[in-house]
Amino acid sequence: MTDIIKNELQSAILNGYVDRNQNYAAAEFSPQLLNNSEQETVWERIRFELNSCSSFTFAVAFITDDILTPLKAVLVDLNSHGVQGKILTSNYLYFNHPKVFAELLKIPNVNVRIVRQPGFHAKGYLFQHAKQNYQSVIIGSSNLTRAALLRNYEWNIRFTSYAEGAITKQINTEISRTWTEAEPLTSKWLNEYEHLFSEKRVEIVEGTDRLNERKALYSTDSVIAPNKMQQHALQKLQELRQTGEQRGLVISATGTGKTYLGAFDVSQFKPHRFLFIVHREQILEKSRSSFHKVLGGPASDYGILSGHHTDKKAKYLFATIQTLSKLERLKQFDPDEFDYILIDEAHRTGSESYRRVLAYFKPEFCLGMTATPERTDDFNVYQLFDYNIAYEIRLQDALNERMLAPFHYVGLQDYEYQGKLIDDKAPLRHLASEPRIDYVLQQLEYYGCSGDKVHGLLFCSRQKEAYELAKLMTQKGHPAIALTDETIKVREETIKMLENGEIEYIVTVNIFNEGIDIPCLNQIVMLRNTQSSIVFIQQLGRGLRKFPHKDYVTILDFIGNYKNNYLIPMALTGDRSRSKDSARAEVSMQPTIGISTINFTEIARQQIYASIQATKLDSLMEMRKDYQELKRKIGRIPLLIDFEKYGSIDPMVFANSNLFPNYYHFLLKMKEDIKLVPYQDQTLYFLTKELLNGMRSHELLLLQELEKNSMITEAKFANLLHTEGCYADNAVLKSVDTILSLEFFHVKAGKKFKSARYGGEPLVYHEEGRYYLNQRLLKMLDTNTSFKCLFNDVIKTGLTQAKRFDHSTPFTLYQKYTRKDVCRLLNWKKDVSAPMYGYRVGRNDCPIFITYTKDTSGKRKGENYENEFLSTSIIHWFTRSPRHLYSDEVQRLLQTDKEGKPVVKIHLFVKKSDAEGKDFFYLGESEIIRSSASEKMILGKNGRKKAIVALDLRLKVPVQQRYYTMLTAGDDKINS
Known part of the structure; x- marks a missing residue:
């Protein structure tokens, strides 16, 4: 374990147990109370721990099969990385159903033992981090059940202990003793338990978690009342x-x-x-x-x-x-x-x-x-x-309202033929081959379903494939019937056979997308390319009707090398924003919806990432579809604010598009009859590109007020900013002036100044204690209703976007910013983003921009030049080259005032890769760990060695687990 990590752990312990104000706390080392909140469920924390550990041990009395599906998806990836685990459980009160033990036996990288000691009621989760020599522990009230890990009000303490710590020794000694005395889970033990379970279970009231959950899911009240x-x-x-x-x-x-x-x-x-x-x-x-x-x-x-x-x-x-x-x-x-x-x-x-x-x-x-x-x-x-x-x-x-049966979605890789994943052009002989069906059946068996018997619906690509798959499945002991264009009578007879358990699967292409009610369905299998979000939800929804003794639905989506894979996260979460950022976030974070879970195995994630990157979500054709749909919905020409209101395209997609400079040009492409003169067009261009994002509402509020009154005093503007909770000092107010006068953009861009793109003329004049709207602009607002409508629409939408930001401070944690945005929000006089590259040391502030991986393939930067998270609090960072410890900018970064505080504030911005565009997540202010500063030599492009300075930066606020996962997913350095 490095000295830095050891010091972080010691500080976190002092912070958690002695004085929260005196010692800095690193998130993954600090003691924490875990419960199921909107910010994080206990399950999400366990999943994070699993994905960063070298081995694990669960000691839990009670386990239910409704949490094993998402757990299995995580363990598949851990198995591929050689991570093994142990589970200690019991037959206490005969709570654990025999099926739970049968499912645990399917997991190859988990060793399970049954504690013989009567009254075993432990609830603990332990994660070893061998590389860094520490152990994370979660102990509290949560059993390994869906209710406990996703919904119930639970209290669990998570703490971290150094390998030589007394608590670590106690825990490991106790686990070792209990493990030695426990009985291995075997098929023989399970057979014996099944006989005992059927005898004893009738004597014991069903476990509270499951009983209450079933009561909530399936009301037996005779009075029917609206929910x-x-x-x-x-x-x-x-x-x-x-x-x-x-x-x-x-x-x-x-x-x-x-x-x-x-x-x-x-x-x-x-x-x-x-x-x-x-x-x-x-x-x-x-x-x-x-x-x-x-x-x-x-x-x-x-x-x-x-x-x-x-x-x-x-x-x-x-x-x-x-x-x-x-x-x-x-x-x-x-x-x-x-x-x-x-x-x-x-x-x-x-x-x-x-x-x-x-x-x-x-x-x-x-x-x-x-x-x-x-x-x-x-x-x-x-x-x-x-x-x-x-x-x-x-x-x-x-x-979320629990009107439907919950589901566990697992996106897993499809079959590989000769080293290549199934794709859109795969011939029938590969789709319906015996090796592929063996692979599919293996996955269906591994992930299972709710209840004792499968009632499955399998969607595939082609009618011939449906008949071949049904034939092969039946031959291999899983009775199936294919339905494509059969009569209603034949369909109904086949559904009856499925409901009665005479067959396990109905195999079809798309005839069951809607209008069919089969409540007993407990497994949906998607063995085809996703053609549309609508069809995806229709097919997934076939299994979501409530049904007695159906606790959940298993959705298994076999993801091949399909160009439409990007639709999957959008469909699952209902995201229609056409934002690549949102789509990537949904895949990496794998959110929960109520008590339903979304899970992607590693290779499936890679396929979806590749599809997102290769697809133009904001193509004119796709945006036209969404525009026409919204226009049909509201019965008029939609404005930007309408897309925001109805949860359609993210307005920032219009702002960031290279297809048109502003929404007016998009409307022209939609053949709408609107006419603007060039200056009006340029004004909308400025508002769209610079202010629509709402990162700072000051300019928007001023323009909104001036559009109504044409003039406002400094005092009234200051009062408006105070009322709206916006920070304002002389530097900010001067910055507002430079933005609305376009002076900020008056820098060379090719042969012209950037400000010329926006008309070159100030929108607002600030003179003698008053703000005035440009008279030319004011006249055009009065005479052109279309321009006025679009002008106010950008301002109104921008102020709606602004609700995502904290306007009492320049930057908001976990929001995304470009280098140009940062120049503006730091109140710099000019846009100096073009030559900034990795960082710029200003008089008072230094923004640092880190691209965590070099390119979309995930390859890291040169071996000796890696920016790397050491923890959620510390990132290892390098200056540009050539730089020495005595270099002026390095000395300025290390400089402190009389009280020992840094003179220059460091603001850290990070993105995962260049594939994610120009925006970086803001991770907050950070300080240099001065003892970490060291000079190193690296090979330059010309093969000669150059000097750089390596520094460890400690974030004031540790990175939230979900964002840390998003930024580092796929990074082999985080697996201890």
């Missing part, structure tokens, strides 16, 4: 009608109870007659039953109109569109026959049959319900319902 989200939706529907609207749309994820929500709204509307329209006869009976449960009354009030039933006089009529849309049927009803009409799967209403029905009837209110309003054709669902989105329940919201 929290449905209550909110009902309120919004009532408010919509009170404004006089006659049509509304509810967007609700599959499995979230759309039918019951409709019944609840009909109950509060109290119609004289009600019509429910669906596209499939199979749905009618179930829908009628659901409405009867909510509305009550005699069964005769509920009728069906279909090819087999003609109960047209019923008070509550449930009809198929195929029957109802026939002219002879329609004419049997008066146009105002029904005062409330509900259309299920409303995204289908673009067809002629639906249009005919909706044109004929004149109800007081018409409600459309759909999970997927987005359309690939030109039909506008939103327009049909008068752009009235009464309520929207997306998948992620429904999972």
Whole structure:
């Protein structure tokens, strides 16, 4: 263990146990209280520890199989790196189901033993870091269960001990003794336990964690009442009608109870007659039953109109569109026959049959319900319902509210053929080969499913592949049937066979994307390229309906060398921002959604990273799709603020695009009829490129005020900044002047000054204690409504973006900045970002920019020139060359005042690789560990040795675990 790490550990212990104000605390060494918070779950901390340890030991009394799926995904990667682990558990109270032990036996790099000692109730997680000679320990209330690691209110203490520490010796001695006395988990032991379990379990009340969880997931109450989200939706529907609207749309994820929500709204509307329209006869009976449960009354009030039933006089009529849309049927009803009409799967209403029905009837209110309003054709669902989105329940919201069965998604690599991953062009003989199916079945067996028997749905690429896969799976002992274009009757018979356990899998291409309800599904297998986010969610959603004794759904996604892999993280998290930063973050952080987990194995992550890098998420074609979708949704030309409001494209994608200088030019490409003169265009260009990011709201607030009043005094502006919580001193106010006068940009860029791109003329004049808006600009705002709209839109959107930042300080932790942004926010007079490169030592501040890996392939910089995290608090950094300890800039960095404080503040900015663009994460202020300063020699490009200075920088605030993982993922140096 290096002296620096040892010193950090000692300081952290003093900070945690003696005086928090006197000693600096390194995050990974400081004692911490762990619980399940919005910032971090206990599971996320354990996963982080696993990914950085050399070996581990879990000592836990209780284990449930609902946490083993994400654990297995982590252990797969650890096994490839030679990391082994031990698990000590027990048969205490017969809480652990035999299946848990059977699943543990599948994990090759974990050795499991059963503690014989009665009353074993330990809950501890230990992680060895052999390279740095210390041990991390988590001890507290959390068993190895999904509830304990993801949801429950738990108290756990995490602490770190040096190898020679007394506590380390005690823990290791106790583990060694208990391990020696414990009994190895074997198939023989498991067989014996199964017999005992079936006898003893009936005598013991089911474990509290599982019992409470099941009660929450599957209510058996006879009274059906709206849940929290449905209550909110009902309120919004009532408010919509009170404004006089006659049509509304509810967007609700599959499995979230759309039918019951409709019944609840009909109950509060109290119609004289009600019509429910669906596209499939199979749905009618179930829908009628659901409405009867909510509305009550005699069964005769509920009728069906279909090819087999003609109960047209019923008070509550449930009809198929195929029957109802026939002219002879329609004419049997008066146009105002029904005062409330509900259309299920409303995204289908673009067809002629639906249009005919909706044109004929004149109800007081018409409600459309759909999970997927987005359309690939030109039909506008939103327009049909008068752009009235009464309520929207997306998948992620429904999972957080526990309206659906939770899932464990695992993205794992697909089969390799002759050293190459399956790709889009793979021939059928490779897709349906025996080696590939052996590999797939091996993974299905390893990750398993909830319950004792598989009820699986497998999606593949081609119809022939479906039949071949089903044939091979059946031959290998996993009965499967392929369904592609079979009749409804054959499909229903096959589904019954799956539900009854006669087969394990239905193999299909895409016929089960929507409209099929198989609640027993406990395993979804995606053995195909992801073509769209919509289809991905539709297929994943097939397994999310709640079902008795189904605690979770296993989603196994076999990721090959597919160009569309970038869609996966976006679909899972509902991210539609088209931001590469967001997509990469979702893959590296592997977030949880409620008690659902997202997991990617190492090679799968690499495939997705490569796809994100190779794909233009912000291509004009893709942005046009999103623009048109939003325009259909709101019924007018969208503004930047609309993209922000509706969770669509991140407005910064427009700002950073090389395809157009500002949103006005994008609108021109969308064929919108808007005309601006060059100066208006240049002004929008400036606002978009420099201020839309909201990093400093001072300029935006001033422009917003001046647009209203044309003049504002210094005192009023100062008061405005104070009211908005913005820091302001003379340096900041001078900086605002240089930005809005364009003086900051008056530096050579080629043959012209940069400021010329923005019109060259100040937007704001600051004279005699007053701020004035440029008169030319003021006149144009008064005379051109389109320009005024776009001008205010950028300012309003920028101020919305500004909410992400802390404006009481120049920089906000973990936000991203370019070198130019840093020059501006440090109040420098000019944009000197071009020659800055790795750092610039200013009078009071020194920003340091570190690219952690050299290129997108992950190759590190030269062996002797590596910037490297030693911990979440310390990074090993090198100056540029040639530099010596006596060099002026090095001496300025090391200089301290009379109190020993550094004269120059060091601000650290880090990005993982050049593939991530020009932006760097801000990790905060740091100080040089003066004892670390040393001079080294490296080989220059010309082969000659040059001097550099190596320094260790200690961050004032240790890097949060999730950002540390994001920046260092794939770095072999962090594995101890």
